[in-house]
Amino acid sequence: MTSGATGIASARHVATRFWQDTRIRPLPYDRNFLYVVTVDDALRKASGGRKSLDDLILAMLHRRQRDKPLGIADWEALLRDNLGEDAVRQLHAMLDGAAPLPTSDAFGPCFERISQPMHRYELGFVPAVLTESPRIVRDLIPDSAAAKAGVQNGDEITLPVGQDQLQGEQDGILTLQLLRDGKPLTISYKPRGETVGPGSGSANRALRKPRTRCLPPPRRNDR
Structure with a gap:
């Protein structure tokens, strides 16, 4: 993402300026996608692969199916129970405008994150x-x-x-x-x-490429 607003626009700022600045409009989609990727990655690693983002989403869904209200406090409770207080702080940092940056292997061992100036x-x-x-x-x-x-x-x-x-x-x-x-x-x-280049927040463009070790071995030519 190259939006000049990324990394500084809070959720409240996005809501008030959504239609006024085209750089703002992609933020709730792009930033929230990166956020749930970081949560999923953290859950998988913390649980040794036994839990993922799906478990938290299903917990929220079941609460809704029981006609219970849903709010940010419910999501905070799930984060706290599964990942600790630091995960709650990361949530609020994102809402305040911080751009989540998934770990290099967040999409699996066959991918790595690279950055480039834009x-x-x-x-x-x-x-x-x-x-x-x-x-x-x-x-x-x-x-x-x-x-x-x-x-x-x-x-x-x-x-x-x-x-x-x-x-x-x-x-x-x-x-x-x-x-x-x-x-x-x-x-x-x-x-x-x-x-702008890596480390500037708004300029980080997370590209992912397969690692060589994850590629299948070349086929032998038996002719």
Whole structure:
């Protein structure tokens, strides 16, 4: 994930800005996925493979089937009983904005996590502009890709812009249909900013590749 908001946006922040900033929208999905992966990995290791995330989810399901209320306290209790108080602290750290980072072997012994530097998604101006009517560019970031491509404060964006897929494509191009001084124009640019690398939280991109020892041996050619 390369969102500039990853690692600093709390659950409350996500809820209030979900539709205002496209960098915020993937967070509850991506971060929660990474969180449950870390819980599953911890359960499997702590129990010697006898328990997994499924056991906790089933416990919550059974509680619901008995018409009992479900809340965060119930999840905390399951974490505390199975993984200890530290797991509860990790839950709240995630809710406060920390990005969970699964261990290298969280997806099994045949995989390992690698990291690579990436460019942050940067629209180049206030993201909320795209949700407004009319869509008037403001607070243009000097030296941003948008500014270098020719976007100016006061430009009106005449067509809606989809970003959810684009921000996941490092080489994706954003095309804006603009109106300036009553004249239409088209500007395209790559909406990327600074390069960030491992350890920056928001730039960690967990890729996984099979380890050589897990690959099947090559077949012998008997011909």
